[in-house]
Amino acid sequence: MTGPDPxxxxxxxxxxxxxxxxxxxxxxxxxxxxxxxxxxxxxxxxMDPPSLLVCINRFAAMHGSMETISHFRVNVLxxxxxxxxxxxxxxxxxxxxxxxxxxxxxARPPRLLDAQAAILCRRLxxxxxxxxxxxxxxxxxxxxxxxxxxxxxxxxxxxGAE
Numbered sequence: 001m002t003g004p005d006p007x008x009x010x011x012x013x014x015x016x017x018x019x020x021x022x023x024x025x026x027x028x029x030x031x032x033x034x035x036x037x038x039x040x041x042x043x044x045x046x047m048d049p050p051s052l053l054v055c056i057n058r059f060a061a062m063h064g065s066m067e068t069i070s071h072f073r074v075n076v077l078x079x080x081x082x083x084x085x086x087x088x089x090x091x092x093x094x095x096x097x098x099x100x101x102x103x104x105x106x107a108r109p110p111r112l113l114d115a116q117a118a119i120l121c122r123r124l125x126x127x128x129x130x131x132x133x134x135x136x137x138x139x140x141x142x143x144x145x146x147x148x149x150x151x152x153x154x155x156x157x158x159x160g161a162e
Contacts, residue, residue: 020154020161023085025075025115026054029106030065034098036110037062038089040153041132042074050139052121055132061091066135067126073109074137076117077151079160084112085151111143116150118143 021040028035041055056063087093103111111118121137152159
């Protein structure tokens with residue numbers, strides 16, 4: 001068996017640039033240390049029980065910890081939080097990530113105080129596929145911001161839903 005067709009990979013990448021995705025910051029605490037990553041690969045899985053999945057690149061710094069922690073939180077970003085998305089996507093800004101605006105005691109994963117939504121999940125399972133792992137979480141707690149104006153990512157740019 002040979003590797004994937006490079007032209008198919010290029011075409012698929014171009015197709016995915018046309019899919020708008022909500023921007024999230026996935027957070028965990030590992031041995032008292034807060035960690036987070038910007039991710040667009042998040043989806044509800046079931047309503048009964050309430051559950052969702054997140055996909056994390058296996059080369060991401062927090063991937064190994066995701067395999068062992070008990071809980072993770074999906075912080076759905078509001079349209080006015082583009083700088084937070086950029087900060088959590090840039091490894092060089094890791095020391096600044098949790099400086100302000102977070103509820104952090106590391107008994108649970110950090111919660112962005114003014115997120116569009118913050119969803120605490122108990123990690124149930126994970127599956128590796130290609131370059132990523134799919135982490136499944138059962139929802140235990142939800143906080144929402146009243147107005148609905150999520151940050152989205154499409155064609156390599158951040159924007160709003162409207």
